[in-house]
Amino acid sequence: MTFGTVSQHIWKRFVHEGVLDASRLQKRITESWFRCKNEGVNPHSGVGKKVLTGDTFDRRKKQNALLLDIAIPYVEKLFEYIKGSHSVVLLIDPQGYVLTMKGDQEVLRLAQTINFVEGVQWTEEEVGTNAIGTALIIKEPITVVGSEHYSLASHQWTCSAAPICDEEGVVMGVINVSSPVQHHHPLTLAAVVSIAYAIEREWKIREQNDRLELIQQSFDLLQTNIPMVICNRKKQIVSASQDVRTEVPQWEMMKVSELQEFRYMERSCTPLYSHRHGRHIGYCIHLKYSKHKVLTHTKKIKESSVSFIFPGETGTSEAFLRTLREVERVAHTDANVHIYGESGTGKELIARAIHQNSAYKDGPFVAVNCGAIPCDLMESELFGYVEGAFTGARRQGHQGKFEQANNGTIFLDEIGEISPSMQVALLRVLQEREVTPIGGKKAIPLNIRVITATHRDLRQMVQDGTFREDLFYRLYVFPIYVPSLRERKEDIPYLIRYYCKKNHWPVEIPDVIMEKIIDYDWPGNIRELFNVLERLRILSGGNAPDPSLVHHLFVHRVGRTSVASWDLSFAEHHKPLTYREELQKREIIQALEKTGGNASLAAKLLNIPRSTFYRRLQKYQL
Known part of the structure; x- marks a missing residue:
């Protein structure tokens, strides 16, 4: 058996008897086969069934206009590169629908025989194990060759796919290259991953520009005493009126629905559009104040x-929200x-x-x-x-x-x-x-x-x-x-707020302590975070913690992270920056360039408090 393929005998035995020698398959294929079997996918078919056409397909493409706008030039560039290699290049939306498909004519005709066409939904549930549908589930690049496909119709094909994710790890689409199995090239996946990464980088740049434009638009909109917030497309708050900022601690990037906990209800919602490209970039939401508390510690996701x-704190990170879904x-x-x-x-x-x-x-x-x-x-x-x-x-x-x-x-x-x-x-x-x-x-x-x-x-x-x-x-x-706390650090402020409310400790955590908490790697995860907060609460006598208590945060990690490691010494100022620090410094420089040197705007663009931003300016001598 050559690498990346599986014999028909192994496939037939699994399909008919449910018996599988997992050592003969890569684990992602094994897991996918079992998912397909549990879902009742027909292994003897695999022909595309759900195909969008006409107005329905046009609406689907309109819903994914930003993805198409960013990715189409890369799809065309990739096709020009592989033209004549008996391949097709596809762009797929998050629900598995093929938005566009470019390829050599004889391969396109061959794909039509199994309904592998524009508008078709090509997911595991529809056609069994395949690179597109499996990548959507595992959120990783993957190649599926020949009989690794769960359904018979795709056994003559090989496909390599990579997900396209936004900054929070949400899958926005998939880029895929497919060809008849005899034309499979081992470097195809590398090319697909490179294109996906290039699309992600451009996506991030556009998102940052949209966020900056939202902040700029909010300057005029928020010059009133009316309670209101400006949100991005995900309804995360990027700017708020004075009374909201006063009433709601750590409001930045909070979900609008979480304002219910502070007795704010949504009164009206107006879409905001970019002056640069005309697309939807966020919302202006007017709020009303309710006399009754709507939400307790128990969160409801509808x-x-x-x-x-x-029965706990959900936070806002995509990593944990994906778990909750x-x-x-x-x-x-x-x-x-x-x-x-x-x-x-x-x-x-x-x-x-x-x-x-x-x-x-x-x-x-x-x-x-x-x-x-x-x-x-x-x-x-x-x-x-x-x-x-x-x-x-x-x-x-x-x-x-x-x-x-x-x-x-x-x-x-x-x-x-x-x-x-x-x-x-x-x-x-x-x-x-x-x-x-x-x-x-x-x-x-x-x-x-x-x-x-x-x-x-x-x-x-x-x-x-x-x-x-x-x-x-x-x-x-x-x-x-369940992701580690390192993978969902944006949830730490919400977890701290949850702990404080549960323990009747209504205090603000000083910035110097919060920064150390955010930067720490948390090998003990949420349990360790709550232990540290409990130590702070005891040391502060139930009052607001003093910044000097920063030295008592991680004394339990002797041997791994000493107290001295948190002190900024002369040597630290002169030692080479780590890779992470280099990235942080570069992001700050880019944010300052985009805002014309406006530090407040740059801090908002990076979603960090101004005090933290100024400390980093000093740290990197900018």
């Missing part, structure tokens, strides 16, 4: 007519969910959110830390036992965690810690949906939702032979990744 409740999508099903991520990221909170938004919400939620239970007690703890089952057993027996969770949800945290023998026993319970207590003869039927979590890589454990493959696929039906 999509269509369905309400989703998250996955939680919302799976909550109303009964599929097994596996939550993975670093320790301290809030995996149990995610599990509780799934439970509270599911059909099992009226039943119990039973959390079990598998890593804290001794191996010899695990079976009795999970499955229970009857009276007299063993020496020392309770007289009335013991109801196990599975039985306690019946008609509700059981959350098995640190599932990677259970022994091989318990893996066998757990597999049997999941297969039969019933549990027999130790020493008992009667099986107890289970109506239960199973959620597991771990900070370890279960896929690697399967490859290492320390975790059963059959149990892995029972549990790993719908994996959800």
Whole structure:
């Protein structure tokens, strides 16, 4: 078997028997095949079914006008480069619809035979595993060759795709190159990734220009006493009237919906358009003040007519909002969910959110830390036992965690810690949906939702032979990744505000402390953040923390990050800048150039407080 391909025998065995040797396929293809099987995708078809034409297709292209405007020149340039290589270049929108398609005529004719045309929706749900649809899901570049495609119609094709993402990681589209499998070139993916990156860079430049224009437009609009805000297209606040700035701490880039927590309601919303290019760039939103508090700590995210409740702080980062969208999508099903991520990221909170938004919400939620239970007690703890089952057993027996969770949800945290023998026993319970207590003869039927979590890589454990493959696929039906705090640093101010409200500590965190908190790498994630805040609250006696307390923030990280590392010494001013600092310095210079040297505007453009901006000017001697 050559690299990047899979034999027809492996494909047929999986399609007909559901058996797959995962070591023969790259993991992204394996995961995609299982998704397709769970979704009921027809492996013997794969011909495009949903094709937009006429006015419907025109509306779709109009909705993606900015993507087309930026990407079309790059699509044409790439096609000129690969012309004659038996290939087609495609631009796809976030929902998987092909917006434009350019290629050699004989290949375009061949693509028509499977309805691979402009306007078609080419997602995993529609046509099975393919580079376009799979890239939309995994948000990574990927090549799919021949029989790696789940559906038969694409077995004669190879395709390489890369997602086009905005600054927050939201997928705005996909660039793809496809060709008959005999014309596959191993460097195609590199070319596709390069084009995607070039489009992203131009997208970022245009977004920054639009943000700057919004700020400039807001100067005139906000010269009144009427409560109002100026927002970008995502309804994130970029400028606010005086009373809003006074009433709402850390309002910059806050979602308009979050103003409800401060009793502000949306009264009217007027779209704002660019004077440069005429496209929509944001909103001017007039607000009204409500006497009643609309929102508590429990956030509600509404999509269509369905309400989703998250019992914590959502923040605004795309990384965590993407996780919440996955939680919302799976909550109303009964599929097994596996939550993975670093320790301290809030995996149990995610599990509780799934439970509270599911059909099992009226039943119990039973959390079990598998890593804290001794191996010899695990079976009795999970499955229970009857009276007299063993020496020392309770007289009335013991109801196990599975039985306690019946008609509700059981959350098995640190599932990677259970022994091989318990893996066998757990597999049997999941297969039969019933549990027999130790020493008992009667099986107890289970109506239960199973959620597991771990900070370890279960896929690697399967490859290492320390975790059963059959149990892995029972549990790993719908994996959800919880991002680390390093990946969602824009949420830190919201998490701090959440902590302060929950602990009745209504204070402002000084800029010097906030900057250190933002710059820190948080290996202990949200748990560590809350520990640091608790230390600050104690040291300040419940009052506003003094800036001098900055030296007490990370004393617990001795050996990794010493207190002295936070002091700006003479040596630090003269040592070479790190790569991250070079990027930061370059962004500041570009922002100052765009604003004509206006530091306040430049700080707004970069979405950082003015005090932080001035400190960085001093740090980089600008």
